[in-house]
Every structure is written in C-alpha cells, then in structure tokens.
Amino acid sequence: MSLIKQLWLAIIALLLLSFIGSLAISITTSRFYIEQEIRIKNEDNANALALSMSQLDKDIVTQELLIAAQFDTGYYREIVLRDTGGEVLVERLASDYRGDVPEWFRGLVDFDIPPGTATVQDGWQQFGTLTLQSHYSFAYASLWRSVIELAGWFLLAALASLAVAAVLVSSIKRPLARVVAQARDISRRRFTTIQEPSTRELRDVTQAMNALSDSVRQMLTQESQKLDELRRDLQHDRLTGALDRNAFMARLSALLEGDDARATGALAMVRVQALAALNDRLGHDAVDTLLVELVNRLDSLDGDAQTALVGRLNGSDFILALPRQTDLDALHAHLRQTLADIALKDVRLPAALTAYSPQDERSALMATLDTALAEAEAAHATANVVIRERERPALFTTHAAWRSALELAILQGPDLGRYPVLNAYQRVIHFESPARLELDTQWQSAGVFIPWLARFGLEPALDMAVIKRALEQLRAEPEVRLGVNLSLAAIMDAQFTNELRALLEKSPALAARLCFDLPASQDPRAIASLRAFCSALRHLECAFGLEHVGAEFTRLADLQDIGLAYLKVDASLVRGIHASLEQQTLLRGMTTLCHSLGILVIAEGVVDQQELTQLYRIGVDGATGPGVRLS
Amino acid sequence: MPNGSLVSRSMVSRRALLGAFGLLSLGAGLGLLSFPASAFDPERLRQRMAMLYGQGRLDVLEAWFALLERLAGHDVQTQLREVNDFFNRHIRWVDDIVTWGEEDFWATPLEAMGKGQGDCEDYSIAKYVTLKQLGVPGERLRMIYVRARLGRSQVTQAHMVLGYYATPDAEPQILDNIAPSISPASQRTDLDPLFSFNSEGLWAGGSSQSRADPLARLSRWRGVLERMQSQGFL
Numbered sequence: 064m065s066l067i068k069q070l071w072l073a074i075i076a077l078l079l080l081s082f083i084g085s086l087a088i089s090i091t092t093s094r095f096y097i098e099q100e101i102r103i104k105n106e107d108n109a110n111a112l113a114l115s116m117s118q119l120d121k122d123i124v125t126q127e128l129l130i131a132a133q134f135d136t137g138y139y140r141e142i143v144l145r146d147t148g149g150e151v152l153v154e155r156l157a158s159d160y161r162g163d164v165p166e167w168f169r170g171l172v173d174f175d176i177p178p179g180t181a182t183v184q185d186g187w188q189q190f191g192t193l194t195l196q197s198h199y200s201f202a203y204a205s206l207w208r209s210v211i212e213l214a215g216w217f218l219l220a221a222l223a224s225l226a227v228a229a230v231l232v233s234s235i236k237r238p239l240a241r242v243v244a245q246a247r248d249i250s251r252r253r254f255t256t257i258q259e260p261s262t263r264e265l266r267d268v269t270q271a272m273n274a275l276s277d278s279v280r281q282m283l284t285q286e287s288q289k290l291d292e293l294r295r296d297l298q299h300d301r302l303t304g305a306l307d308r309n310a311f312m313a314r315l316s317a318l319l320e321g322d323d324a325r326a327t328g329a330l331a332m333v334r335v336q337a338l339a340a341l342n343d344r345l346g347h348d349a350v351d352t353l354l355v356e357l358v359n360r361l362d363s364l365d366g367d368a369q370t371a372l373v374g375r376l377n378g379s380d381f382i383l384a385l386p387r388q389t390d391l392d393a394l395h396a397h398l399r400q401t402l403a404d405i406a407l408k409d410v411r412l413p414a415a416l417t418a419y420s421p422q423d424e425r426s427a428l429m430a431t432l433d434t435a436l437a438e439a440e441a442a443h444a445t446a447n448v449v450i451r452e453r454e455r456p457a458l459f460t461t462h463a464a465w466r467s468a469l470e471l472a473i474l475q476g477p478d479l480g481r482y483p484v485l486n487a488y489q490r491v492i493h494f495e496s497p498a499r500l501e502l503d504t505q506w507q508s509a510g511v512f513i514p515w516l517a518r519f520g521l522e523p524a525l526d527m528a529v530i531k532r533a534l535e536q537l538r539a540e541p542e543v544r545l546g547v548n549l550s551l552a553a554i555m556d557a558q559f560t561n562e563l564r565a566l567l568e569k570s571p572a573l574a575a576r577l578c579f580d581l582p583a584s585q586d587p588r589a590i591a592s593l594r595a596f597c598s599a600l601r602h603l604e605c606a607f608g609l610e611h612v613g614a615e616f617t618r619l620a621d622l623q624d625i626g627l628a629y630l631k632v633d634a635s636l637v638r639g640i641h642a643s644l645e646q647q648t649l650l651r652g653m654t655t656l657c658h659s660l661g662i663l664v665i666a667e668g669v670v671d672q673q674e675l676t677q678l679y680r681i682g683v684d685g686a687t688g689p690g691v692r693l694s
Numbered sequence: 695m696p697n698g699s700l701v702s703r704s705m706v707s708r709r710a711l712l713g714a715f716g717l718l719s720l721g722a723g724l725g726l727l728s729f730p731a732s733a734f735d736p737e738r739l740r741q742r743m744a745m746l747y748g749q750g751r752l753d754v755l756e757a758w759f760a761l762l763e764r765l766a767g768h769d770v771q772t773q774l775r776e777v778n779d780f781f782n783r784h785i786r787w788v789d790d791i792v793t794w795g796e797e798d799f800w801a802t803p804l805e806a807m808g809k810g811q812g813d814c815e816d817y818s819i820a821k822y823v824t825l826k827q828l829g830v831p832g833e834r835l836r837m838i839y840v841r842a843r844l845g846r847s848q849v850t851q852a853h854m855v856l857g858y859y860a861t862p863d864a865e866p867q868i869l870d871n872i873a874p875s876i877s878p879a880s881q882r883t884d885l886d887p888l889f890s891f892n893s894e895g896l897w898a899g900g901s902s903q904s905r906a907d908p909l910a911r912l913s914r915w916r917g918v919l920e921r922m923q924s925q926g927f928l
Contacts, residue, residue: 118888147862147863182890184889187879187887188863188865188866189862189890
C-alpha cells in the first residue's frame with residue numbers, strides 16, 4: 064500500500080475513532096445523568112404525592128383525584144396506588160412512547176430507572192404503596208438532539224480537518240513523487256537533478272541523488288571534451304581549426320549521398336593567393352592571424368544555423384560547405400563583402416561559388432570549383448567571386464509554383480523510405496524512414512525539397528504527415544520499429560509538440576515502436592527545445608535519439624538526462640575507420656561513454672563490409688548506410 | 695540481533711502496560727468502575743470506632759456485638775424489647791446542635807454509640823439497623839415522623855419513632871426514646887403520626903447496594919445509609 068494511502072487511512076481512522084469515542088462518552092454520561100435525574104424525580108414526586116395523600120381523607124375518590132391531578136401534568140408514564148395486600152386501588156398508565164426519536168436509538172440508550180415508591184399513611188397504619196414512573200420521551204428527545212448536534216459539529220470539524228489533511232498530504236505527496244521519479248530516472252541511467260523539497264528526509268535523499276547526478280554530469284563533460292579534443296586532432300587543421308582535406312571530403316561525400324535535407328546546399332572555395340610571398344613579406348605571424356580570421360569569418364557565414372563546414376584543402380585553399388543554402392546570389396554578395404573586409408593591402412582572396420544537390424559527384428563539383436577559381440584568380444579585383452551555376456533541370460521556376468506543389472504533396476501524403484539499422488547479429492534495431500514527396504509526378508528525396516519547405520515554414524507540416532504515415536505502417540506491421548527524422552523547426556514549435564502528443568496518446572501501443580531521430584545541435588536554445596519536447600512525450604515510451612553526432616558529442620552531458628535511447632555517429636567519423644587507429648580510439652571512447660549511460664551507439668554512412676566488421680569489433684551497437692543491407 | 699528484539703519487545707510490553715494503566719485510571723476517573731465493599735464487617739467497625747472515638751468507646755461496640763449474638767434466633771418481641779432497651783440505656787438524649795454543631799444531623803449507630811449521645815432520629819436509626827441485622831424483615835420496620843406533645847402541656851415537638859408492623863396493615867408497635875417501653879400505637883395518644891418511610895425502594899432491585907451517585911448524599915436518609923455502608927454496617 065502506498066505511503067499516501069496509509070496516511071489517509073490513518074487520518075480517517077483517527078477521525079472516526081475520535082467521533083465514535085466522543086459520541087459514546089457523550090451518550091454514556093448524558094444517559095447516566097438523565098437516569099439519575101429521573102430517579103431522583105421519581106422518588107421525590109412519589110414522596111411528595113404520598114405525603115399529600117397521607118394528610119387527606121382516605122376515600123378512594125379523593126385519592127384518585129390527587130393521583131389524576133398529578134398524572135395529568137403529562138410527565139408520567141404510570142402512577143399506581145396499591146393497598147397493603149398488593150391489590151391495585153388506583154392506576155394511571157400512559158402510552159409507551161411519544162415523539163420522533165428513532166427506535167434503534169431508544170433501543171441503544173434503553174433507560175433503566177427504578178420507579179419511585181412511597182407509603183401512604185392512614186394514621187398509624189399503612190394505607191397503601193404509591194409507585195410512580197416518569198415518562199422517558201423527554202429524556203430520549205433531549206439525548207437524541209444532543210447526539211444530532213454533536214454529529215453535526217463533528218461533520219463540520221471532520222470536513223475542516225480533512226481539508227487541512229489534504230493540504231498536508233499533498234505537500235508531502237508532490238515532492239515525494241518528484242523524488243521517486245528522480246530515483247527511477249537514475250535507475251534507468253538518466254542522471255537528472257531536481258529542486259530540493261522542504262521535507263527534511265526527502266531533502267537528504269534528493270541531495271544525495273543530485274550530488275550523484277552532478278558528479279556524473281561532470282564526468283561526462285570531462286570525458287566528452289577529451290574525446291572531442293581527440294576528434295579535433297584527428298580531423299582539424301591545427302592552426303585554423305578548419306577540417307583537414309580528408310575529413311572535409313568524407314563529410315561532403317556523406318552529405319551528397321545522404322537522403323536528407325543536407326543534400327542540397329552551396330559550396331565555396333577561397334584561395335589565399337601567393338601565400339609563400341605573403342609569408343616573406345608580412346611574416347608568419349601576421350599571415351597566420353589572417354588565415355584564422357578567414358576561417359572564422361567563413362564559419363559564421365550562415366549565421367545561427369551553425370551547419371557550415373570549413374575545410375583547408377592545402378596551404379592556401381579553403382573550402383566552405385553550406386548545407387540547405389540555395390540562394391546563391393545572396394550568398395555571393397555576403398561572401399564578397401566578407402572577403403573584402405578581411406583582405407589586407409596587397410592580399411588577394413579570389414573565390415568560387417557553386418551549388419550542390421543530391422547525387423552530385425564530388426569530383427565533378429571539385430572540378431567545377433577549381434576552374435571557377437582559376438577564372439577568379441585571373442581577374443584583378445581584390446576579392447573576386449565567380450559563381451558557377453550548374454546546369455540542372457529545375458523542378459519549378461517560381462516560388463508560388465514550389466509552394467503549391469509542396470502543399471499538395473504534403474496533403475497527398477509522403478512516402479517513407481526504409482533503411483535498416485542492423486546490430487552485429489544482423490537483427491534490425493529499427494528502420495530509418497526518410498520522407499519522400501511526389502513533386503511533378505516524381506518521388507523526390509528530402510534533399511530536393513527541404514530547403515524550399517524550410518523557406519515556406521512547412522517543415523512541421525511535413526513532419527506531422529510523416530509521423531501519421533509511419534503510424535499507419537506500424538499498425539499494418541506489428542513487429543516493425545520505425546525511426547523518423549524531426550526538424551529543429553518542428554521541435555521548437557510548441558503547437559507541433561502538443562498536436563503530436565495528442566496524436567500519439569490515441570495509440571500508445573504504436574507510439575512505443577516509434578523512434579525519433581532528433582537533429583544534434585550545439586545551440587543552447589535548440590537544446591532547451593529538445594529537452595522540452597522529450598519531457599512532453601516521455602510518458603509515451605517512444606525512443607529518442609540524436610543523429611549526425613560529431614562535434615555535438617560534447618553536449619552529451621546536457622542531453623543524457625532527457626532519456627536518449629541511441630546516438631547516431633556522423634558518417635565523417637565512421638568513414639574509413641578500419642584504416643585509422645585514431646578514429647577507432649575516438650569511436651571506442653564514445654561507445655564506452657554512451658554504454659555507461661545505457662545509450663546505444665549507431666554508426667551512420669557505413670559503405671562496406673570492412674568498416675562494418677571494424678565497427679562491431681569496437682563495440683558499436685548498430686550500423687546503417689549504403690553498405691548495410693538485410694541479407 | 696537477539697538483544698535488539700528483546701529490548702523492543704520489552705519496550706512494547708511496557709508501553710502496553712502504560713496504556714492499560716492509563717485506560718484504567720481514566721475509567722476510574724470517569725466513574726465507570728467502582729469498588730464496592732459492603733457487608734456487615736465487625737473488624738471494620740472496630741477500627742473505625744477506635745480511630746474516630748478512641749479505644750474507650752470500643753466497650754459499647756463490644757456490648758452491641760454481644761447483644762446481636764445473644765439475640766440471634768430469639769423471637770421478634772424479645773429482640774424488639776432488648777434492642778429498644780439497649781439504645782435507650784446507652785445513648786443519652788442531647789440536641790444535635792450540642793452533639794454535632796448542626797441543626798439536624800442524622801448519625802449512624804457507630805457515631806451515636808461513639809458519642810454516647812444523640813436525638814430522636816439517631817435512636818430510631820440505630821434500632822432500625824440493629825433489628826435488620828438481627829433478621830427482622832425491612833418492610834416491617836418504618837421510621838415515622840410524629841408530632842409529640844410533651845407531658846401534659848400543649849407544647850408540641852417534631853419527633854421520630856420506629857414502628858414495627860407485624861403485617862402491612864397491622865397496628866404498629868412503637869419503639870421510642872421518650873417512653874422507655876414498647877407500646878402499641880393506639881396507646882400513644884401523645885403522638886400524632888404524619889408520614890413514614892424505610893429503606894425499601896431506595897436501593898435498586900432488592901440489593902443492599904445503593905447506586906453510586908453523588909446526589910444521594912444530599913438526602914439525609916440516604917446520606918446516613920451511605921455512611922453506614924462505608925463504616926461496615928451494611
């Protein structure tokens with residue numbers, strides 16, 4: 064039985080006990096006093112009447128008159144005069160009971176009062192014995208009334224004390240529920256902290272658990288930062304912090320091969336012309352400062368989105384990838400301004416700009432950029448940016464056409480792709496289900512339409528449609544688990560969260576087989592939204608995981624307590640893992656850390672069997688990508 | 695952990711004991727429990743007499759015990775005469791205000807014998823109790839309020855005598871302290887009867903135990919009966 068229920072039972076039992084006790088004592092004492100009063104009255108009246116009768120003539124009419132006069136006051140049940148032999152001379156009897164006191168109560172009280180007796184004298188001799196019994200109706204009535212009043216008062220007092228008890232119990236219950244929830248979280252390896260309750264015992268427990276959570280959080284922060292340093296050493300240029308050539312190319316390949324929104328965007332290449340000469344002229348330090356400034360400016364070119372990738376291809380060439388960026392003209396102006404800002408006297412920063420889209424060849428893109436950059440170098444401006452528009456069939460020519468086509472496609476319903484996430488034993492953990500939309504009679508993958516959806520603010524609508532379709536599929540296939548992507552725009556939309564909760568609460572059994580791939584982000588606002596989203600849906604037992612985790616791994620300490628089921632490691636950390644010891648060390652560290660929190664690690668973008676074998680050997684729980692197929 | 699369990703068990707039992715004691719004292723305080731000790735108890739009478747009036751007055755009490763012993767089994771007339779004589783002889787008539795400092799005090803036989811003095815109702819009560827103790831049925835004995843004319847004068851006085859009714863409707867024999875011998879009521883022209891009473895009906899259901907109620911002491915008759923009980927007469 065729960066503590067709260069026991070408390071309530073104790074309170075109610077106490078109230079009942081005090082009520083029954085006070086009622087019983089009240090009835091007993093009242094009964095005692097009333098009996099005593101009536102007994103004295105009986106004796107007194109009998110004596111008084113007998114005394115009067117002794118003084119008067121002993122003819123029976125006088126005696127009867129006296130008795131009748133006394134009896135007719137109405138307070139007597141019987142008055143009987145018997146002669147010395149016991150024969151009845153005069154008798155007056157009243158009906159047994161008058162009044163509206165219930166019979167059970169009279170049975171309960173049941174007055175037991177002896178009649179008053181007195182002897183009537185006739186001179187020296189005894190004339191007879193007078194027996195007198197008062198009526199109980201009045202006694203019952205007054206006792207009954209006092210019981211009713213007591214019960215009424217008790218009811219009032221009970222209501223008041225129950226109200227007070229309710230306040231008390233709830234002041235214990237709420238913090239208790241929080242403490243229990245925290246303990247449960249910790250047992251599931253979600254190290255949450257809660258506000259300390261004011262009750263001392265609960266506060267002690269909470270302090271202990273909060274301390275545990277805090278130390279786990281510190282440990283996580285330290286460990287994930289160590290791992291991130293390892294990752295930076297592995298993938299980044301030491302001076303500028305930009306990705307090195309290999310890492311960038313791996314990322315770019317993953318972007319282009321991916322089936323998601325990041326498969327469309329813009330690429331820019333910037334060259335620091337005559338770097339060797341600059342070194343001689345300005346000195347190494349000044350040039351280093353210039354390079355760092357250049358990388359920082361490029362990195363922040365897409366503002367808050369923080370999705371820009373900056374790479375250093377060689378000493379003087381830098382490359383920038385801006386996923387989901389499709390407005391080349393605006394980008395062109397922006398880039399030109401940025402480069403003009405940082406170009407020192409006699410420094411030339413020619414640049415080339417192009418767009419990329421799903422299934423583009425990486426080498427073709429690089430070739431395009433190279434020729435465009437050569438063209439920019441030939442010109443004599445300080446910051447010359449050459450745009451190379453790529454020939455490609457545009458689906459729609461105007462914004463309005465895009466908008467109506469997208470709205471129609473969402474209305475018709477998306478189609479879901481299906482890519483297995485397999486564990487080391489070829490068992491399916493879940494299926495990734497990227498959305499496809501039918502645009503102009505052709506099914507298109509996310510990379511094609513997401514930038515436009517984002518521009519029109521339709522991402523939450525698509526996500527909702529995808530989840531509905533996924534629920535339909537789950538209903539049809541009882542064994543399957545499906546993972547769907549959620550956009551950051553949808554997660555930050557409170558209305559979307561509410562609608563989703565209402566939708567999932569209608570079919571909780573299906574919701575439990577749904578996995579949400581949440582975008583990893585380092586933006587604190589986005590992390591706050593992620594936490595709110597997960598806590599709103601946690602009771603539905605759907606699984607949450609982060610996708611494309613790379614540098615965002617440092618945020619693990621902030622995200623572990625939302626109850627992550629899995630972490631999908633970005634393809635750039637996975638690509639070529641069998642050949643790189645450092646990469647293996649990095650991934651092994653991530654895996655160990657995640658396992659200590661009960662989080663599965665899934666590798667994204669696995670292309671071949673060698674990688675797969677190495678990943679499972681490291682201890683990764685699952686893998687997905689072009690090289691992962693159901694056998 | 696045998697020690698721990700032993701300690702806790704003994705603590706529980708101590709607590710239970712305390713609780714039981716609390717309940718008992720509560721019950722006693724509420725008057726739910728009473729400790730009646732009522733029967734004819736010579737030892738208690740001796741103690742009381744010695745305590746209240748000194749060893750010297752024990753003689754009278756012993757004489758009374760001897761009387762009870764001697765008269766047991768005798769016929770009623772002998773018992774009436776001997777008892778009447780005993781008290782008329784051993785108790786001197788003195789007004790209550792002198793003896794007790796009160797206008798009207800009803801003394802128990804112990805008190806009357808202890809003081810060696812009393813007034814009319816003290817004689818009547820002592821005779822009544824003694825006769826009942828000798829086995830005379832209570833309903834035959836009645837205390838009678840009478841108006842007494844003293845001597846040949848017209849001066850009247852409130853007085854009390856004990857009447858013996860052989861049958862309920864018989865003429866009573868009067869045991870009085872003014873006239874030393876017992877005589878039928880009709881010969882007592884100096885007395886006018888007004889009202890009579892005895893202890894029948896006062897006590898519940900024929901038991902000799904009065905109900906424990908605090909108001910009983912307000913009545914003189916019942917007050918004296920209660921005191922007799924506590925002194926060991928009844």
